Amino acid sequence: MIEEIRNNLFRTEIPLPNSPLKSLNSYIIKGEDRNLIIDTGLNRKECLDAMHSGLKELDIDLEKTDLFITHLHADHFGLVSKLATESTKVYFNRPDSEIIESWDGWDTMIEYGGQNGFPRNELQSALSSHPGHKFGSEWTPELSILQEGDRIDVGDYHFTCVETPGHSLGHMCLYEPAAKILVAGDHILIDITPNIQCWSDDQNPLADYLDSLDKVSKLDIELVLTGHRRLVTDYKGRIKELKDHHHRRLDEIISILGDSAMSAYEIASKMSWDINCENWEEFPMAQKWFATGEAISHVRYLEENKRLKRRIENDVVIFSNAA
Numbered sequence: 001m002i003e004e005i006r007n008n009l010f011r012t013e014i015p016l017p018n019s020p021l022k023s024l025n026s027y028i029i030k031g032e033d034r035n036l037i038i039d040t041g042l043n044r045k046e047c048l049d050a051m052h053s054g055l056k057e058l059d060i061d062l063e064k065t066d067l068f069i070t071h072l073h074a075d076h077f078g079l080v081s082k083l084a085t086e087s088t089k090v091y092f093n094r095p096d097s098e099i100i101e102s103w104d105g106w107d108t109m110i111e112y113g114g115q116n117g118f119p120r121n122e123l124q125s126a127l128s129s130h131p132g133h134k135f136g137s138e139w140t141p142e143l144s145i146l147q148e149g150d151r152i153d154v155g156d157y158h159f160t161c162v163e164t165p166g167h168s169l170g171h172m173c174l175y176e177p178a179a180k181i182l183v184a185g186d187h188i189l190i191d192i193t194p195n196i197q198c199w200s201d202d203q204n205p206l207a208d209y210l211d212s213l214d215k216v217s218k219l220d221i222e223l224v225l226t227g228h229r230r231l232v233t234d235y236k237g238r239i240k241e242l243k244d245h246h247h248r249r250l251d252e253i254i255s256i257l258g259d260s261a262m263s264a265y266e267i268a269s270k271m272s273w274d275i276n277c278e279n280w281e282e283f284p285m286a287q288k289w290f291a292t293g294e295a296i297s298h299v300r301y302l303e304e305n306k307r308l309k310r311r312i313e314n315d316v317v318i319f320s321n322a323a
């Protein structure tokens, strides 16, 4: 189903079967010489069929179309290899492209999950149920790297790149000042909160994310084109809700820990999650993995703010309140 949001700017919903996200919003802009597709869907048949039917309805020729991908996650990047032609420019950011280029399999992430208390005998099954593992792009075309302030012109639209790290290391939004539109990827979502995960002790993605929210709140925006679910008009209100949400989560972790010490995995199992499961044991494996990554990002933030301290016990990192 195609919806024209603004003149020559369309949204098509790409289904994400079995995902709590339900679908991806892919945006298609028709230009005179070149068109632009923003975000693509998982590398699976259901997504490709939906994309092809949208492109057909709009009479879009892929030979005359470029791609902009907000970040590396498979539900956004997965179909790139199926859509790119010889002449396609694939616009992308540097930090996420370096992750793709230096990808040494999932071993580093798996090891880090184990260090953070994810049961080592469940790691392999967590990996095999990960959507990035099952539905990622099978190869990466040459990428045209963009950075802060770079421009993409398509039809009547003149987008400026806005770096918004947090949801991924290199997440990038597009801002159209005349139309007052922000293409937000997974930086701002409504009904669900963007997942902020951490898989390295060198990083503090939650701090990056909160900074990126402040950065975007300074722009003049009428409409936020989100990567999933509904579009957002009251972006300042939504940004405040997202910031409050994370500060509540930080406080929740402090009170879960109390006087005890726990791994990030154990903390995740005690946090409140907006998911249709009675208890932690019922969580699907992939959701346990995402929840643990989310717990780690909050724990890392608290640790950097000197509110938590760590020690190692039996090869697992254990956190406790610093005060």
Ligand SMILES: [Zn+2]
Binding pocket: 071, 073, 076, 167, 186
């Ligand atoms: Zn994402």
